Amino acid sequence: xxxxxxxxxxxxxxxxxxxxxxxxxxxxxxxxxxxxxxxxxxxxxxxxxxxxxxxxxxxxxxxxxxxxxxxxxxxxxxxxxxxxxxxxxxxxxxxxxxxxxxxxxxxxxxxxxxxxxxxxxxxxxxxxxxxxxxxxxxxxxxxxxxxxxxxxxxxxxxxxxxxxxxxxxxxxxxxxxxxxxxxxxxxxxxxxxxxxxxxxxxxxxxxxxxxxxxxxxxxxxxxxxxxxxxxxxxxxxxxxxxxxxxxxxxxxxxxxxxxxxxxxxxxxxxxxxxxxxxxxxxxxxxxxxxxxxxxxxxxxxxxxxxxxxxxxxxxxxxxxxxxxxxxxxxxxxxxxxxxxxxxxxxxxxxxxxxxxxxxxxxxxxxxxxxxxxxxxxxxxxxxxxxxxxxxxxxxxxxxxxxxxxxxxxxxxxxxxxxxxxxxxxxxxxxxxxxxxxxxxxxxxxxxxxxxxxxxxxxxxxxxxxxxxxxxxxxxxxxxxxxxxxxxxxxxxxxxxxxxxxxxxxxxxxxxxxxxxxxxxxxxxxxxxxxxxxxxxxxxxxxxxxxxxxxxxxxxxxxxxxxxxxxxxxxxxxxxxx
Amino acid sequence: xxxxxxxxxxxxxxxxxxxxxxxxxxxxxxxxxxxxxxxxxxxxxxxxxxxxxxxxxxxxxxxxxxxxxxxxxxxxxxxxxxxxxxxxxxxxxxxxxxxxxxxxxxxxxxxxx
Numbered sequence: 001x002x003x004x005x006x007x008x009x010x011x012x013x014x015x016x017x018x019x020x021x022x023x024x025x026x027x028x029x030x031x032x033x034x035x036x037x038x039x040x041x042x043x044x045x046x047x048x049x050x051x052x053x054x055x056x057x058x059x060x061x062x063x064x065x066x067x068x069x070x071x072x073x074x075x076x077x078x079x080x081x082x083x084x085x086x087x088x089x090x091x092x093x094x095x096x097x098x099x100x101x102x103x104x105x106x107x108x109x110x111x112x113x114x115x116x117x118x119x120x121x122x123x124x125x126x127x128x129x130x131x132x133x134x135x136x137x138x139x140x141x142x143x144x145x146x147x148x149x150x151x152x153x154x155x156x157x158x159x160x161x162x163x164x165x166x167x168x169x170x171x172x173x174x175x176x177x178x179x180x181x182x183x184x185x186x187x188x189x190x191x192x193x194x195x196x197x198x199x200x201x202x203x204x205x206x207x208x209x210x211x212x213x214x215x216x217x218x219x220x221x222x223x224x225x226x227x228x229x230x231x232x233x234x235x236x237x238x239x240x241x242x243x244x245x246x247x248x249x250x251x252x253x254x255x256x257x258x259x260x261x262x263x264x265x266x267x268x269x270x271x272x273x274x275x276x277x278x279x280x281x282x283x284x285x286x287x288x289x290x291x292x293x294x295x296x297x298x299x300x301x302x303x304x305x306x307x308x309x310x311x312x313x314x315x316x317x318x319x320x321x322x323x324x325x326x327x328x329x330x331x332x333x334x335x336x337x338x339x340x341x342x343x344x345x346x347x348x349x350x351x352x353x354x355x356x357x358x359x360x361x362x363x364x365x366x367x368x369x370x371x372x373x374x375x376x377x378x379x380x381x382x383x384x385x386x387x388x389x390x391x392x393x394x395x396x397x398x399x400x401x402x403x404x405x406x407x408x409x410x411x412x413x414x415x416x417x418x419x420x421x422x423x424x425x426x427x428x429x430x431x432x433x434x435x436x437x438x439x440x441x442x443x444x445x446x447x448x449x450x451x452x453x454x455x456x457x458x459x460x461x462x463x464x465x466x467x468x469x470x471x472x473x474x475x476x477x478x479x480x481x482x483x484x485x486x487x488x489x490x491x492x493x494x495x496x497x498x499x500x501x502x503x504x505x506x507x508x509x510x511x512x513x514x515x516x517x518x519x520x521x522x523x524x525x526x527x528x529x530x531x532x533x534x535x536x537x538x539x540x541x542x543x544x545x546x547x548x549x550x551x552x553x554x555x556x557x558x559x560x561x562x563x564x565x566x567x568x569x570x571x572x573x574x575x576x577x
Numbered sequence: 578x579x580x581x582x583x584x585x586x587x588x589x590x591x592x593x594x595x596x597x598x599x600x601x602x603x604x605x606x607x608x609x610x611x612x613x614x615x616x617x618x619x620x621x622x623x624x625x626x627x628x629x630x631x632x633x634x635x636x637x638x639x640x641x642x643x644x645x646x647x648x649x650x651x652x653x654x655x656x657x658x659x660x661x662x663x664x665x666x667x668x669x670x671x672x673x674x675x676x677x678x679x680x681x682x683x684x685x686x687x688x689x690x
Contacts, residue, residue: 103654104652111670112670113670113672113673113674113676114673114675115672115673116614116655119655120655120658121654121655123648127645127648148654
């Protein structure tokens with residue numbers, strides 16, 4: 001819907017792109033073509049530079065020559081001033097791409113004697129425009145005329161005529177104006193230039209300064225209405241169109257390793273999602289930076305580009321410190337895969353940080369951005385602002401599919417989770433490092449507080465920094481609670497001993513049983529022997545008896561035979577036969 | 578460019594309420610076309626010069642519509658503008674020169690009262 005409207009409007013209103021980074025985005029294409037635009041702001045806020053960049057980029061990028069009419073600085077001064085931004089005005093002038101015209105009015109030299117107009121200025125401007133076929137004009141700062149010419153009535157009438165004339169001439173013009181007390185400009189130029197008004201601001205809060213830009217008015221066009229931070233550096237202007245971002249970024253399901261095997265294991269064995277935002281928070285000295293360094297190293301090994309913002313340590317100090325855990329970051333710096341960006345958070349304001357981040361990221365094009373740590377931004381009661389800034393950074397990085405890792409220092413007082421509530425909603429994966437104080441020693445514990453879109457481990461792991469990197473150990477969880485460090489080792493030893501003694505016990509019991517069995521067996525054998533001997537004895541007796549009986553029978557028969565007794569008696573006396 | 582000492586000598590002389598100068602006066606009148614203001618200015622200038630300078634002057638009229646590039650040299654914005662090139666220092670008088678007294682002040686022909 002909005003886009004449709006914009007398209008229709010764009011058809012009606014031609015725009016003249018400025019080529020200034022970010023500015024064309026917030027204005028939907030640049031300044032209104034063929035119309036004058038008022039750029040106002042206080043001293044030193046970058047009005048002249050804005051105008052100059054508009055001209056230089058206009059001629060170099062869009063082939064639209066320009067005229068710069070300066071009422072303050074001389075041509076030489078201008079050339080020198082913008083040379084620091086890499087603009088070679090001399091060359092452009094030589095090639096008839098730009099005309100510099102310094103208009104000098106000396107109040108003391110001028111005497112007013114009746115009716116006059118500013119036709120001279122018109123002719124001069126016209127001559128300059130026609131000499132190179134200029135499409136763009138900058139008048140910087142036309143308000144100086146008010147100091148030079150006493151008759152304000154004539155001047156105001158002539159200015160009105162000038163702006164109308166510029167429109168008729170069809171040039172895209174920038175008119176700069178000094179900021180007034182209650183009005184946008186000291187001389188109320190906004191009355192005359194009403195198509196587009198841009199306000200530049202240079203504000204100092206809490207001793208840090210921030211440059212901001214706002215499109216106050218843009219007739220016939222949609223535009224961002226916020227205050228946008230901007231940056232002036234060696235490449236000129238860059239405006240940060242931060243809030244134009246929505247929650248529409250592409251989501252990747254690719255996983256990337258955290259650089260710590262055990263940590264990957266805690267995250268379904270795969271690590272973080274690409275393009276997600278990871279927060280590592282914890283108290284002082286728990287190893288947040290080490291986790292960040294691991295991540296950076298792992299990424300560089302995969303051949304990805306890493307941008308490391310350090311707000312507390314110098315890159316050299318950080319690299320030295322990481323040596324102690326066996327991570328050699330300088331190799332990757334040399335290969336150009338890793339870039340450090342070290343600034344004190346207080347060096348400039350939040351928006352400026354944002355702008356700097358924006359710019360460096362756009363230039364370096366990293367796959368991973370590390371901010372270490374983010375909470376140093378919180379100076380005073382600026383929680384909301386910090387949150388907004390982080391949200392902007394997160395959105396910006398997400399839109400670019402850049403994985404971000406932030407570290408955050410939490411104070412040991414108060415809850416570890418609540419202090420970060422301000423940004424927790426922005427974070428996809430949150431690793432919490434905490435120190436566990438037990439039995440007179442302080443150990444590091446780590447757990448995954450949350451990890452969107454994955455079944456993460458709920459375990460608390462002991463976090464150990466060794467000379468070959470970070471290790472995560474299983475902690476002892478038993479009847480005596482969570483034990484770490486030497487307490488864990490003691491407990492483990494104790495358990496080992498218990499196991500050992502248990503084993504011995506079993507062994508003993510087994511042997512006892514064996515012995516008993518053997519005793520029993522021996523007894524059985526003895527009994528059997530007894531029985532056998534008894535049996536054999538009994539059998540012997542029986543045999544003897546039988547023999548006796550046999551003999552007796554035989555004797556009887558013999559006797560009967562001898563006596564010749566009848567057979568009946570024999571049979572009775574010897575039934576066995 | 579003339580040596581500085583001469584300049585300062587001239588200024589001292591000019592600060593006195595004298596009506597005539599030793600050297601010739603070089604005046605330049607910038608106009609844009611033959612506008613009423615331009616014509617008025619030229620008429621007024623001629624009158625003042627005849628009365629005050631007694632023939633020791635030259636007037637050069639420059640029409641910026643014809644020679645626009647000539648305006649830059651004298652930093653001309655307002656029209657008409659009268660520039661006193663000589664004697665130095667350069668003075669500029671803008672307007673149609675209808676306020677004779679101010680023209681004289683501007684040309685250093687009258688002391689500022």
